[in-house]
Amino acid sequence: xxxxxxxxxxxxxxxxxxxxxxxxxxxxxxxxxxxxxxxxxxxxxxxxxxxxxxxxxxxxxxxxxxxxxxxxxxxxxxxxxxxxxxxxxxxxxxxxxxxxxxxxxxxxxxxxxxxxxxxxxxxxxxxxxxxxxxxxxxxxxxxxxxxxxxxxxxxxxxxxxxxxxxxxxxxxxxxxxxxxxxxxxxxxxxxxxxxxxxxxxxxxxxxxxxxxxxxxxxxxxxxxxxxxxxxxxxxxxxxxxxxxxxxxxxxxxxxxxxxxxxxxxxxxxxxxxxxxxxxxxxxxxxxxxxxxxxxxxxxxxxxxxxxxxxxxxxxxxxxxxxxxxxxxxxxxxxxxxxxxxxxxxxxxxxxxxxxxxxxxxxxxxxxxxxxxxxxxxxxxxxxxxxxxxxxxxxxxxxxxxxxxxxxxxxxxxxxxxxxxxxxxxxxxxxxxxxxxxxxxxxxxxxxxxxxxxxxxxxxxxxxxxxxxxxxxxxxxxxxxxxxxxxxxxxxxxxxxxxxxxxxxxxxxxxxxxxxxxxxxxxxxxxxxxxxxxxxxxxxxxxxxx
Amino acid sequence: xxxxxxxxxxxxxxxxxxxxxxxxxxxxxxxxxxxxxxxxxxxxxxxxxxxxxxxxxxxxxxxxxxxxxxxxxxxxxxxxxxxxxxxxxxxxxxxxxxxxxxxxxxxxxxxxxxxxxxxxxxxxxxxxxxxxxxxxxxxxxxxxxxxxxxxxxxxxxxxxxxxxxxxxxxxxxxxxxxxxxxxxxxxxxxxxxxxxxxxxxxxxxxxxxxxxxxxxxxxxxxxxxxxxxxxxxxxxxxxxxxxxxxxxxxxxxxxxxxxxxxxxxxxxxxxxxxxxxxxxxxxxxxxxx
Ligand SMILES: [Cu+2]
Numbered sequence: 001x002x003x004x005x006x007x008x009x010x011x012x013x014x015x016x017x018x019x020x021x022x023x024x025x026x027x028x029x030x031x032x033x034x035x036x037x038x039x040x041x042x043x044x045x046x047x048x049x050x051x052x053x054x055x056x057x058x059x060x061x062x063x064x065x066x067x068x069x070x071x072x073x074x075x076x077x078x079x080x081x082x083x084x085x086x087x088x089x090x091x092x093x094x095x096x097x098x099x100x101x102x103x104x105x106x107x108x109x110x111x112x113x114x115x116x117x118x119x120x121x122x123x124x125x126x127x128x129x130x131x132x133x134x135x136x137x138x139x140x141x142x143x144x145x146x147x148x149x150x151x152x153x154x155x156x157x158x159x160x161x162x163x164x165x166x167x168x169x170x171x172x173x174x175x176x177x178x179x180x181x182x183x184x185x186x187x188x189x190x191x192x193x194x195x196x197x198x199x200x201x202x203x204x205x206x207x208x209x210x211x212x213x214x215x216x217x218x219x220x221x222x223x224x225x226x227x228x229x230x231x232x233x234x235x236x237x238x239x240x241x242x243x244x245x246x247x248x249x250x251x252x253x254x255x256x257x258x259x260x261x262x263x264x265x266x267x268x269x270x271x272x273x274x275x276x277x278x279x280x281x282x283x284x285x286x287x288x289x290x291x292x293x294x295x296x297x298x299x300x301x302x303x304x305x306x307x308x309x310x311x312x313x314x315x316x317x318x319x320x321x322x323x324x325x326x327x328x329x330x331x332x333x334x335x336x337x338x339x340x341x342x343x344x345x346x347x348x349x350x351x352x353x354x355x356x357x358x359x360x361x362x363x364x365x366x367x368x369x370x371x372x373x374x375x376x377x378x379x380x381x382x383x384x385x386x387x388x389x390x391x392x393x394x395x396x397x398x399x400x401x402x403x404x405x406x407x408x409x410x411x412x413x414x415x416x417x418x419x420x421x422x423x424x425x426x427x428x429x430x431x432x433x434x435x436x437x438x439x440x441x442x443x444x445x446x447x448x449x450x451x452x453x454x455x456x457x458x459x460x461x462x463x464x465x466x467x468x469x470x471x472x473x474x475x476x477x478x479x480x481x482x483x484x485x486x487x488x489x490x491x492x493x494x495x496x497x498x499x500x501x502x503x504x505x506x507x508x509x510x511x512x513x514x515x516x517x518x519x520x521x522x523x524x525x526x527x528x529x530x531x532x533x534x535x536x537x538x539x540x541x542x543x544x545x
Numbered sequence: 546x547x548x549x550x551x552x553x554x555x556x557x558x559x560x561x562x563x564x565x566x567x568x569x570x571x572x573x574x575x576x577x578x579x580x581x582x583x584x585x586x587x588x589x590x591x592x593x594x595x596x597x598x599x600x601x602x603x604x605x606x607x608x609x610x611x612x613x614x615x616x617x618x619x620x621x622x623x624x625x626x627x628x629x630x631x632x633x634x635x636x637x638x639x640x641x642x643x644x645x646x647x648x649x650x651x652x653x654x655x656x657x658x659x660x661x662x663x664x665x666x667x668x669x670x671x672x673x674x675x676x677x678x679x680x681x682x683x684x685x686x687x688x689x690x691x692x693x694x695x696x697x698x699x700x701x702x703x704x705x706x707x708x709x710x711x712x713x714x715x716x717x718x719x720x721x722x723x724x725x726x727x728x729x730x731x732x733x734x735x736x737x738x739x740x741x742x743x744x745x746x747x748x749x750x751x752x753x754x755x756x757x758x759x760x761x762x763x764x765x766x767x768x769x770x771x772x773x774x775x776x777x778x779x780x781x782x783x784x785x786x787x788x789x790x791x792x793x794x795x796x797x798x799x800x801x802x803x804x805x806x807x808x809x810x811x812x813x814x815x816x817x818x819x820x821x822x823x824x825x826x827x828x829x830x831x832x833x834x
Contacts, residue, residue, distance in 0.1 A: 022559055031559040113556045115625035118605070122563030129571040164578035172570065178636050186628040190621060191554070220636045224643030231774065234581050236764035238688050239647060242672075245684030245767035247655040254643060317663060527553065 021523050030125070033117035035102045036521060040419070041124050042099030043412075047488070049091035049131065050405075054481050056084035061443075061477035063460050064470050077460035078146035079138060085149030089266070090173045091131050093400065096408050097269040098123070098180045101208050104415065105184065107514040107521060108202045110193025110530045115186035123180040130172035137162030137169075148458060150255055151226065153240040153248050157233050164234070167226045174219040181212035181219075188212075193513075195532035199293070202512055202538065203286065206293050207272030210300045214261045214268075217304075222258040225251060249314055256307035264303045267399060268296060270367075270407030271338060274360050276512070277414050278342055281357035282349025283509040285538055288341040295334035295341075302331045312383040321380040328378035332371070339368055354507070355429030359410035362402060362437050370398025373448065388458075391451025397444045402437070409436070409487065416494050417502030421520030424494035428486055435483040442476030511538040555617045562605040569597030606792075613809070614801060623808055630812040634819050637782070641823050644778065648771040648830065652680055655767070659685055683766025692760040692769070695751060697832035704747050705828050708783075711740035712821045715790075715814055725804045727797065734794040737817070741787035748780050775827055782820045789813045 022028050032038060059080045063071045072080070102120065106113055114120045137144040142160015145151065151166075159166065188209045192201070201209075229251070231237040238244025240251045271292075279286045286292065308316060308324040316324075342364050351357070373395040377383055386392060409432075417423050446469035451457075455466045462470065502519040513536055517525050530536075573594030579587035612618065618626075660678025661669030669676060673685035683689050695701060718733035752773075755761040763773040793813050796802065802810055 027559055030564055031561050033557050033559055112554050116629055117556055118560045118563060119629070121560060122566055125563050125567045126570065129567050133571065133575060161582050164581045165575070168574040168578055172574065178633075182629050182632045182636075185632055186625045189628055190624045216632055216636045217639050220640035221643045224640055224647075228644075228647065228770075228774070231763070231770070236689070236762075237770035237774065238684060238764075238766045239651075239770050241684070241688070242655075242659060243684050243686035244688035244770070245656055245659065245682045246651060246770065247658075250647060250650050250655060253650065254646065257646075315664065 031121070033113070033121055034523065035106050035114045035117070035120065036419075036523065038114075038120050038124050039099045039101075039103030042095045042102060045124070045127060046092045046096035046099060047491075049087050049095070050484070052135070053084050053087035053092055054484065056080045056087070058478060058481055060084065061474040064462070065474040066471070067462050067464050067467050069461055072460070074460045075143060075146060078148075078458065079144040081458050082145045082148050083134070083138065086134065086145070087131070088400075089149065089262070090170075091127070091134075093266045093404050093408070094177065095124075095127060097208075097211070097266070098177075098184075100204075100269065100273070100408075100411055100415075101180075101184050103419065104514060105187055105205055105208060106191065107418075107517065107525060108205050108512055109188065109191060109196050110513050110526045110532065111187060111191035112524065112527050114183050115191050116183050119179050120183050123176050123183065126172050126176040130169045130176065133165055133172070134169040137165050140165070150252075150259070151229060152255075153229060153232065153251050156229060157240075164230065167230045170226045171223055174223045177215050177219045181215040184208055184212040185216070193526065193529040193532055196513075196537070199290065200532075200537045202272075203275035203289070203292055203296075204269065204272035207268040207275075207296050210296050211265050211268045214265050214300055214303065218258040218261045218265075221254060222262075225254040225258065228254075249311070252311050252314060253308065256310045257304070259310065260307040261300075261303040263396070263399070264299055266404045267367075268299070270363070270404045271296065273407045273411040273414070274342065274363050275338075277356050277360040277410055278345045278364075279538065280414075280507050280509045280511075281354060281360075282346045282351050284345060284349040286341070287344035287347075288337070289538075291337055292341055295337040298334040299331060302327060302334070306331065309378055309380075309383070312380045313387045325378055325380040329375065332375055335371055339364060339371075354413075355424075355426060355433055356410045356414035358430065358433040359406050359413065362433065363406045363410060366402030366406065366437075366440070367399055370395055370400075370403055373398065386451060388456055389451035390447040390455045390457055393457045394444050394447035394451060397447070401444065402440050406436075409433075412487075412491070414507075415514070416491070417506040418514060418519050418521055420495050420498075421502055421518075422494050422498035423500040423502050423506075424490050424498065428490050428493070432483060432486040432490060435486070436480060439476045439480035439483055443473055443480050444476070446470075446473045446476075512536065552619060554619065554621050555612065557608075557612075560605075560608070562601050562608070565604070566598060566601040569594050569601055572597060610796070610801070610809070623806070626808050626812065630808075630815060634815060637819065638823075641775075641778065641826075644771065644775050645826065645830065648775065651767045651771065656680060656682055681768040683768055687766075689762055689765035689769055690760055692762070692765045694761065694768070694772075695755060695759065695832065697828065700747050700751050701828060701832045704744050705824065707740050707744045707747070708821050708824050711737045711744070712818060714740065715817055719810070719814060722797070722802060722807055722810060723804050727800070731794060731797050734790060734797060738787055738790045738794060741783055741790065741817075745780065745783055745787070748776070748783075772831060775831055779820065779823055779827055782823070786813070786817045786820050790817065 022032065029037065029041060032041075057080075059072060060077065063069075063077055102114065105111070134144075140160065140162040142162060144162050145156065145159050145166045147156035147159065157163075188201070188205055228237065228239040232239050232241065232246075238246040240246050240248045242248070275286055275292055306324055306328040308320060309328045312321060312324070346361075353361075373391070377386055377392065377395055413424065413429055450466055450469045450473070453466065455462050455470075504518050505515040506519060507515075513526075513530060513532070514521070516530065516536060571594075573591055576584075576587040576590035576594060580591055656678045657663070658665030658668060659673055660676055662678070676685035681692075681694050683692065714733050714736040718730050718737065721727075721730035721733055761769055761772070763769050765772075790813055793810050796809065801807075
């Protein structure tokens with residue numbers, strides 16, 4: 001299986017040694033314009049943020065281990081829920097996907113680099129400053145933000161000295177995301193090798209194209225929303241003050257106009273990665289490639305007209321409740337198309353179960369649980385019972401953790417050999433998968449019951465009837481957190497210890513341009529656009545007939 | 546990668562400008578936070594950060610201009626810049642859409658609700674009895690005190706004409722550039738910059754009038770909030786656009802740009818037209834209606 005791939009590499013890189021990396025640490029990492037280095041920076045940064053945000057989650061789960069207030073002050077508890085969310089959303093999941101985009105999009109479409117390499121550097125290097133500032137708010141007078149990551153006024157306006165810093169940190173994250181997205185779009189539109197037509201692009205590239213569009217559309221809206229908070233707090237405006245003719249509910253509308261597309265920003269690239277991995281290990285082309293593209297676009301379109309399902313209990317006209325309920329339920333259609341296509345891809349395939357495949361299958365099963373509980377929450381009348389309970393917490397953690405994060409894990413195992421040139425330890429990878437899958441369910445499944453029984457979210461104490469499920473959930477939380485140390489171990493091993501070299505085409509069933517370059521991918525690839533033939537493009541045959 | 550074949554995509558080797566920009570940005574924003582919290586020295590650090598950002602912009606664009614003028618950018622690089630600018634402007638449109646959305650929501654829904662319409666009946670009855678939902682308003686609590694608004698068909702109308710004219714003069718400049726007539730090009734550009742400056746002068750005049758004579762301030766309830774945030778952000782964009790036009794003008798005087806290749810000029814022209822269109826929205830929805 002490797003002979004084809006191995007000859008495939010030599011003709012791309014036969015002339016001379018291309019590996020002229022810049023010398024010196026600063027030149028290599030601080031001043032870099034190389035998409036692979038910047039991708040690595042994003043991925044390492046997001047991993048660090050996963051652990052910081054994760055430890056905050058553990059503070060929450062430790063406090064909730066038994067009823068009563070024992071470990072932390074309620075104020076600090078609220079800061080933990082708020083910061084955990086801000087860091088996981090903006091510092092961990094989003095930058096991780098941008099890291100994947102940086103590493104993989106040029107490799108998948110045959111481009112020499114991202115379209116705007118200097119701006120690419122800036123997109124990343126804003127983030128460490130933004131999150132240092134955000135984290136520093138924990139040490140300010142009045143503590144960090146504690147009104148929840150949604151920053152609803154009037155509560156958020158009561159934040160202490162940290163308020164302006166939180167707003168500015170959000171501005172910086174927004175600038176970074178917008179520049180990153182502009183780069184992704186310019187790269188995909190402008191840098192494809194000849195022959196890589198739009199409907200031949202790998203699905204990961206498609207999902208990122210649509211994600212980038214969503215980001216550019218909604219990050220400025222978030223920036224506007226927090227700017228209005230800032231002026232309401234410091235400059236006497238009345239946007240969210242009913243006495244002045246404004247409305248605190250207006251903030252919720254603006255925020256969720258950003259916030260709902262934001263959840264697709266975190267999940268669409270995951271759909272893309274899963275759509276790459278399942279065909280490889282099923283040794284079958286993706287079922288319904290074009291349908292997947294259209295489903296992704298439909299989800300993106302619908303994501304703009306469903307935002308008020310987060311606000312069913314806030315007091316909306318009945319027509320609003322109905323519109324947002326039906327529009328939200330409509331999203332189940334394209335999402336269902338995707339899930340059925342994934343299942344059909346595996347149907348009668350010659351499947352093998354390497355770690356990336358395990359995580360991908362885990363994704364399909366567990367993400368679907370989160371999708372279905374989302375459908376329950378979409379029922380406006382029922383939402384009056386579920387709203388702001390642990391049921392909501394269970395729902396969005398199912399789509400984000402065994403959803404988005406599992407897809408990140410799957411993608412990491414899938415492409416790690418391409419990045420490092422070394423095979424990771426399959427045994428430890430599988431152990432990581434099984435422990436993660438068991439404990440993520442121990443952690444989040446009981447929260448469905450807690451929510452349905454009425455336990456509110458974001459409260460450090462609870463009445464004793466919730467004790468058992470909380471205890472189970474906390475045990476799951478700590479076990480899941482510790483399990484992730486295996487992930488770090490596997491990566492460290494693959495980068496510095498592993499002796500098992502990876503082939504160019506790491507997985508025998510893998511098709512795509514990224515597998516035609518050697519492993520590790522040379523510092524510069526596709527300086528000359530590759531000649532693309534049908535065998536390099538997974539979806540060529542489906543499109544041609 | 547530095548020795549490029551003519552048809553190869555130019556990928557720069559490394560750059561220190563982004564990190565300079567990040568340092569400037571964090572200096573500026575962190576000190577802005579301290580300043581808002583009441584520190585007196587912070588404002589000087591803020592200016593320092595802003596200066597670092599200006600320095601970065603000069604350096605970064607300087608590199609790009611040098612590379613562009615020495616012919617390192619092929620058609621494909623040009624397309625990347627076009628896509629970049631177009632999508633940047635789209636992000637700006639969404640930023641303004643956010644504030645327009647706030648204006649529409651407040652005017653069409655919030656104010657009537659406070660006045661007792663629909664489900665707002667008891668809100669009005671028990672919280673804001675006697676509040677009449679008229680626009681302009683500073684809310685049922687009369688936040689910021691009595692105020693008058695600026696009539697649309699005075700200075701704002703003149704400003705509309707000025708900005709529309711500046712769009713025409715800019716297009717004339719573009720035609721001159723395409724016809725390789727450097728004299729008219731610079732003259733039309735200068736006219737555009739001057740019109741932009743006059744617009745800004747009138748805008749400052751209008752703000753002064755509002756604050757000192759009409760009682761209309763940023764704190765005048767929802768009307769003052771939406772009025773000043775929309776016109777204020779627009780004014781900042783006009784300022785930025787005028788500065789960029791001035792830079793382009795100086796570049797034209799130095800002989801930059803070719804009749805068939807001048808995206809730097811076009812990018813700024815796109816930006817100026819975008820600012821123009823936003824103003825039309827402002828004139829209709831903030832001043833006239
Ligand atoms: Cu939503």
